[in-house]
Amino acid sequence: DIQMTQSPSSVSASVGDRVTITCRANQGISSWLAWYQQKPGKAPKLLIYAASSLQSGVPSRFSGSGSGTDFALTINSLQPEDFATYYCQQANSFPYTFGQGTKLEIK
Amino acid sequence: EVHLVESGGGLVQPGGSLRLSCAASGFPFSSFWMHWVRQAPGKGLVWVSRIISDGISTAYADSVKGRFTISRDDAKNTLYLQMNSLRAEDTAVYYCARGSGSHPYYFDSWGQGTLVTVSS
Numbered sequence: 161d162i163q164m165t166q167s168p169s170s171v172s173a174s175v176g177d178r179v180t181i182t183c184r185a186n187q188g189i190s191s192w193l194a195w196y197q198q199k200p201g202k203a204p205k206l207l208i209y210a211a212s213s214l215q216s217g218v219p220s221r222f223s224g225s226g227s228g229t230d231f232a233l234t235i236n237s238l239q240p241e242d243f244a245t246y247y248c249q250q251a252n253s254f255p256y257t258f259g260q261g262t263k264l265e266i267k
Numbered sequence: 268e269v270h271l272v273e274s275g276g277g278l279v280q281p282g283g284s285l286r287l288s289c290a291a292s293g294f295p296f297s298s299f300w301m302h303w304v305r306q307a308p309g310k311g312l313v314w315v316s317r318i319i320s321d322g323i324s325t326a327y328a329d330s331v332k333g334r335f336t337i338s339r340d341d342a343k344n345t346l347y348l349q350m351n352s353l354r355a356e357d358t359a360v361y362y363c364a365r366g367s368g369s370h371p372y373y374f375d376s377w378g379q380g381t382l383v384t385v386s387s
Contacts, residue, residue: 161329192372194373194374196312196374198312202379203362203377203378203379203380204304204312204362204374204377205377206367206373206374206375209367209370209373209375210370210373215375247311247312249312249314249373249374251370251372251373254326255314255326255328255329256314256372257314258311258312258313258314259311260311261311261312
């Protein structure tokens with residue numbers, strides 16, 4: 161199975177800050193990567209797919225980058241509603257695997 | 268609007284069985300791949316199973332292979348997950364998720380989840 165490792169596991173930031181979360185695969189996955197946002201008690205929401213494509217309806221302050229083994233999710237100008245847990249997911253091969261999550265907290 | 272509603276969760280003893288359902292509406296259900304993803308309490312997301320749009324091809328995580336069966340009834344716009352030989356480690360919220368149309372390996376719509384608790 162492909163292992164996905166996110167860093168950091170948690171991060172504190174303030175409204176208006178820029179935050180970057182990284183995700184590393186233990187083998188190359190080309191651009192087969194998605195990012196999800198999950199708020200407590202809610203289902204995940206797709207933000208980014210194919211490493212850098214913004215899902216319809218997602219604010220443009222979210223962006224994704226990377227290919228191969230190293231990927232990043234950047235959130236510009238943090239808004240109060242962005243404080244949540246973020247997961248990466250590889251779609252290169254079965255079984256599809258997720259990172260362990262990064263909790264974004266308010267400083 | 269896409270709407271996915273899971274049901275069928277509950278408390279079951281180890282070794283028992285449950286069947287989860289996911290009622291879909293707001294999109295042409297038969298045209299989309301569908302997935303089950305689970306999340307143990309306080310833990311991360313784990314992909315469980317998928318079924319492609321024709322229903323012929325299925326895939327499973329190793330942890331559930333041979334115990335869980337995914338199926339779909341396109342006439343009823345419903346996805347199922349038959350879970351047998353349940354173990355304590357299967358305790359989780361189970362989400363059904365739609366595979367994105369052009370990229371069916373990504374999950375672009377999710378239900379609210381149904382909790383399965385395996386305990387004696």
